[in-house]
Amino acid sequence: MTTDNRYHWPHKDLLDVTQLSREDVLHVLDLAARFREINRRPIKKVPTLKGKTVVLFFVENSTRTKTSFDVAGKRLSADTYSLARTGSSLNKGESLKDTALTLQAMGPDVIVIRHSSSGAAAFLADLLPCGIVNGGDGWHAHPTQALLDCFSLRETWGDDFAGRSLLILGDIAHSRVARSNVHLLSLLGVKVRLCAPRTLLPAGVETWPVEVFCDLRSAVRDVDAVMCLRLQLERQQAGLLPDLAEYSRRFCLGPAHLALARPDAKVLHPGPLNRGLEISPEIADAPASLVLNQVAAGVATRMAVLYLLARRDAAGEQEGNC
Ligand code: CP
Numbered sequence: 001m002t003t004d005n006r007y008h009w010p011h012k013d014l015l016d017v018t019q020l021s022r023e024d025v026l027h028v029l030d031l032a033a034r035f036r037e038i039n040r041r042p043i044k045k046v047p048t049l050k051g052k053t054v055v056l057f058f059v060e061n062s063t064r065t066k067t068s069f070d071v072a073g074k075r076l077s078a079d080t081y082s083l084a085r086t087g088s089s090l091n092k093g094e095s096l097k098d099t100a101l102t103l104q105a106m107g108p109d110v111i112v113i114r115h116s117s118s119g120a121a122a123f124l125a126d127l128l129p130c131g132i133v134n135g136g137d138g139w140h141a142h143p144t145q146a147l148l149d150c151f152s153l154r155e156t157w158g159d160d161f162a163g164r165s166l167l168i169l170g171d172i173a174h175s176r177v178a179r180s181n182v183h184l185l186s187l188l189g190v191k192v193r194l195c196a197p198r199t200l201l202p203a204g205v206e207t208w209p210v211e212v213f214c215d216l217r218s219a220v221r222d223v224d225a226v227m228c229l230r231l232q233l234e235r236q237q238a239g240l241l242p243d244l245a246e247y248s249r250r251f252c253l254g255p256a257h258l259a260l261a262r263p264d265a266k267v268l269h270p271g272p273l274n275r276g277l278e279i280s281p282e283i284a285d286a287p288a289s290l291v292l293n294q295v296a297a298g299v300a301t302r303m304a305v306l307y308l309l310a311r312r313d314a315a316g317e318q319e320g321n322c
Helices: 024-037 064-075 097-104 120-127 144-157 176-187 215-218 244-251 291-310
Strands: 053-058 081-083 110-114 132-135 164-167 189-193 210-213 227-228 266-267
Touching: 024 064, 024 144, 024 176, 024 291, 053 064, 053 097, 064 081, 064 110, 064 291, 097 110, 097 120, 097 176, 110 291, 132 144, 132 176, 132 244, 132 291, 144 176, 144 266, 144 291, 164 176, 164 215, 176 189, 189 215, 210 215, 266 291
Parallel strands: 053 081, 053 110, 110 132, 164 189, 164 227, 189 210, 227 266
Antiparallel strands: none
């Protein structure tokens, strides 16, 4: 799966995985593997992005995405600055446009934005000359999550993606992680299954390149991996789920379910976890769980993304010092 040395990254922004070719994806994953090696050294810092500035503009809460972009930028020697809704003038009524123009006036190379509205990252990308990374926008997309999930699977599967099967389980309707992963996994040749109560399947799912199940025991049979999704109670309208205990009984991944998958099946979860609701504590902490591998993969993958966007003006230079 290794990419050509003459490869040139063509994107100013990373808004969704749908903009990426297979070659782009493999280039990000190859670069992330090199950064993963740096992250295992005693001194985890290289000068690659010295003098570059990365702004973490997180209008919606985050632990993993925000922290890992911050760590990623610092490990590449970029200067990183954070702005959240709380403590910013957004809370005084300043618009997204004026906030973005204000940040741009300070000369960032890359802005990573998380926002509860789908399209917020694309809005900034049209407005600003700096690189924009979508750190998750509404239900729409979470491209670096899908890239890090594929990186985690690649650490387990090697380049052997084609013909594998992966089940995405839980609140698909409200999940930007599911949308980005369905596209990216399909691009790499993985057969994707979805399992959820009918009320948590998205409108138009019949047009997605997936097999849909409402029964977990049927869905999990012989899969190579299961990706559990958080039940996003904060995004749901009332009435989609009559009873959380009933949801947990039917859709919480437990040891008896995983026993129906392939013997070496892995479990992923983007986090944060609702233990006992969509994933049992035994499975979350089992050797099959890649949850913390995903977090580590997030740093390496986001280093690759920052590198590609912040050094676009250095196209053609060797990537030897990364
Ligand atoms: N997976 C993910 O996006 O987690 P955070 O909300 O903690 O960033």
